[in-house]
Amino acid sequence: KEGMGCEIKLRSVLRTLHGSNTCCIIERDETPMEKEIASLHRMEFQFSDIFYFCRKGFEAIVEDEVTQRFSSEELVSWNLLTRTNVNFHYVSLRLTVVWVIGVIVRYCFLLPLRFTLAAIGITSMIVGTTVVGQLPNSSLKNYLSEVVHLTCSRILVRALSGTIHYHNKENKPQKGGICVANHTSPIDAIILTNDGCYAMVGQVHGGLMGVIQRATVKACPHVWFERSEIKDRHLVTKRLREHVADKNKLPILIFPEGTCINNTSVMMFKKGSFEIGGTIYPVAIKYDPQFGDAFWNSSKYNIVSYLLRIMTSWAIVCHVWYMPPMVRKDGEDAVQFANRVRSAIARQGGLTELPWDGGLKRAKVKDSFKEEQQKNYSKMLVRNGSQGSLSAGTESD
Amino acid sequence: SGAKPISHSQITRLYSRFTSLDKGENGTLSREDFQRIPELAINPLGDRIINAFFSEGEDQVNFRGFMRTLAHFRPIEDNEKSKDQNGPEPLNSRSNKLHFAFRLYDLDKDDKISRDELLQVLRMMVGVNISDEQLGSIADRTIQEADQDGDCAISFAEFVKVLEKVDVEQKMSIRFLH
Numbered sequence: 001k002e003g004m005g006c007e008i009k010l011r012s013v014l015r016t017l018h019g020s021n022t023c024c025i026i027e028r029d030e031t032p033m034e035k036e037i038a039s040l041h042r043m044e045f046q047f048s049d050i051f052y053f054c055r056k057g058f059e060a061i062v063e064d065e066v067t068q069r070f071s072s073e074e075l076v077s078w079n080l081l082t083r084t085n086v087n088f089h090y091v092s093l094r095l096t097v098v099w100v101i102g103v104i105v106r107y108c109f110l111l112p113l114r115f116t117l118a119a120i121g122i123t124s125m126i127v128g129t130t131v132v133g134q135l136p137n138s139s140l141k142n143y144l145s146e147v148v149h150l151t152c153s154r155i156l157v158r159a160l161s162g163t164i165h166y167h168n169k170e171n172k173p174q175k176g177g178i179c180v181a182n183h184t185s186p187i188d189a190i191i192l193t194n195d196g197c198y199a200m201v202g203q204v205h206g207g208l209m210g211v212i213q214r215a216t217v218k219a220c221p222h223v224w225f226e227r228s229e230i231k232d233r234h235l236v237t238k239r240l241r242e243h244v245a246d247k248n249k250l251p252i253l254i255f256p257e258g259t260c261i262n263n264t265s266v267m268m269f270k271k272g273s274f275e276i277g278g279t280i281y282p283v284a285i286k287y288d289p290q291f292g293d294a295f296w297n298s299s300k301y302n303i304v305s306y307l308l309r310i311m312t313s314w315a316i317v318c319h320v321w322y323m324p325p326m327v328r329k330d331g332e333d334a335v336q337f338a339n340r341v342r343s344a345i346a347r348q349g350g351l352t353e354l355p356w357d358g359g360l361k362r363a364k365v366k367d368s369f370k371e372e373q374q375k376n377y378s379k380m381l382v383r384n385g386s387q388g389s390l391s392a393g394t395e396s397d
Numbered sequence: 398s399g400a401k402p403i404s405h406s407q408i409t410r411l412y413s414r415f416t417s418l419d420k421g422e423n424g425t426l427s428r429e430d431f432q433r434i435p436e437l438a439i440n441p442l443g444d445r446i447i448n449a450f451f452s453e454g455e456d457q458v459n460f461r462g463f464m465r466t467l468a469h470f471r472p473i474e475d476n477e478k479s480k481d482q483n484g485p486e487p488l489n490s491r492s493n494k495l496h497f498a499f500r501l502y503d504l505d506k507d508d509k510i511s512r513d514e515l516l517q518v519l520r521m522m523v524g525v526n527i528s529d530e531q532l533g534s535i536a537d538r539t540i541q542e543a544d545q546d547g548d549c550a551i552s553f554a555e556f557v558k559v560l561e562k563v564d565v566e567q568k569m570s571i572r573f574l575h
Contacts (some may be wrong), residue, residue: 009426023457025411026573027571027572027574045539047502047539047551050442051568052568053441053442053446054446054501055470055569056440057443058571059436059438060434061434061467062467062571063414064435064436064437066434067418068417107486107512134526192528239509242551250504315490365439369435370438370443370525373439373440374523374526375526378524378527394400
């Protein structure tokens with residue numbers, strides 16, 4: 001399914017870049033393997049067959065579609081932050097002076113202010129949810145829990161100078177549903193909870209995060225998993241299914257990519273979220289990189305440096321599109337459903353779609369993709385009978 | 398030497414690419430750094446291509462070496478096709494591109510492609526999908542067609558002859574967009 005189909009899809013995607021800021025260095029040749037190699041001869045091995053693989057390899061070395069998604073997007077014009085000053089050079093004294101003023105404003109005014117707000121927000125969240133958690137289960141408790149969550153979320157968004165534009169609010173996720181969104185940063189969750197209440201899903205952490213998790217789960221049925229539990233996929237699916245079945249419970253918030261991507265593309269959605277059943281409410285989140293880069297490059301920065309960078313940016317500006325609910329069609333399996341939802345999100349957010357797994361940030365690519373290419377090449381070498389009659393596009397998935 | 402020089406922005410971009418691949422941040426790339434590129438890792442000839450960057454016995458390549466190997470894939474500009482070249486042949490000449498491809502086949506670097514070497518490369522390209530016998534006969538046929546001096550191996554001259562009608566320049570070139 002992947003492999004060759006993946007290659008062809010990659011090429012068609014490259015053709016329809018949605019005007020995102022991906023700066024292509026080289027012109028990629030998109031001729032498929034069959035046309036390129038077979039055009040030379042009658043379906044026998046030739047020494048020149050190597051050229052195809054060779055050039056594809058070098059194209060990937062100079063520029064590949066995957067690894068660039070794990071580092072911050074490049075800007076077209078500078079936004080006065082040193083961190084984005086990769087390809088821009090010294091221009092003038094006046095610009096440098098403006099930049100210095102910018103640094104002073106950001107570090108001496110904005111940072112302390114934001115830090116204070118964040119501290120207030122987190123403390124209120126912990127105290128508020130603990131207090132509400134003492135109440136017996138009732139509609140009053142739920143109401144108060146929502147108030148606390150919303151208020152603290154809003155304080156935290158202000159702490160990041162977040163300007164969020166919500167679109168299509170009529171499609172906001174309902175109770176008993178599952179909300180899926182593309183993942184760029186840990187802030188994504190706060191961006192969404194700013195406008196509604198969700199049941200979070202995630203792993204239990206230690207430290208401050210753990211304290212917040214333990215406090216909030218008393219007030220509202222968030223789904224926190226122990227590290228050992230999360231490895232058991234059936235257990236995870238079962239718990240989530242139970243949650244979704246209860247129509248009074250808040251919608252679950254899941255990020256199916258499983259890791260942070262740099263907001264220029266949407267990578268493969270893990271099918272687990274789509275096996276739970278229920279109604280899926282897709283949400284597309286697109287950050288405006290001009291004011292600040294929200295992407296968390298976890299291999300380069302730890303969470304503290306990341307938050308520091310966020311708090312010394314100009315602002316976090318983003319757009320959130322709520323999309324109409326989707327359900328799995330008859331005869332559609334989880335993977336196809338996941339891809340359908342992913343396409344919808346990518347189209348709405350103006351992001352490219354990549355069939356690659358976000359897990360490639362850390363893990364090696366599966367051998368099955370290489371085997372797929374080898375299989376396709378072999379088919380060309382030992383085609384029985386008809387010579388020269390290539391039926392285009394018949395490579396099976 | 399009559400070649401269109403590589404632009405400053407292209408060098409900057411390639412250097413930027415080099416540093417982003419250099420996870421160890423020590424100014425050199427190892428084989429693992431290349432393997433981390435998914436599209437290269439799934440290329441059947443990925444290992445041979447990566448090997449081309451490293452000199453004999455070395456397992457690190459610096460930026461200069463990186464650029465030298467990439468230079469083979471620069472397009473040949475029209476003015477380079479003129480006959481009078483006084484300086485050393487540029488790395489991206491037709492001959493040097495062919496030599497690069499030849500070296501991908503020539504595993505033991507003895508300037509000959511033996512039947513064994515051809516079989517090994519073929520095996521990389523087809524994986525498990527073709528039997529040993531079939532692959533052997535493909536190799537035999539290929540060598541028979543190209544071999545002129547009867548030594549059952551392909552020298553560089555024989556290699557060039559076989560590919561004389563192929564548009565090497567177009568197939569082994571990568572165009573920069575700016």
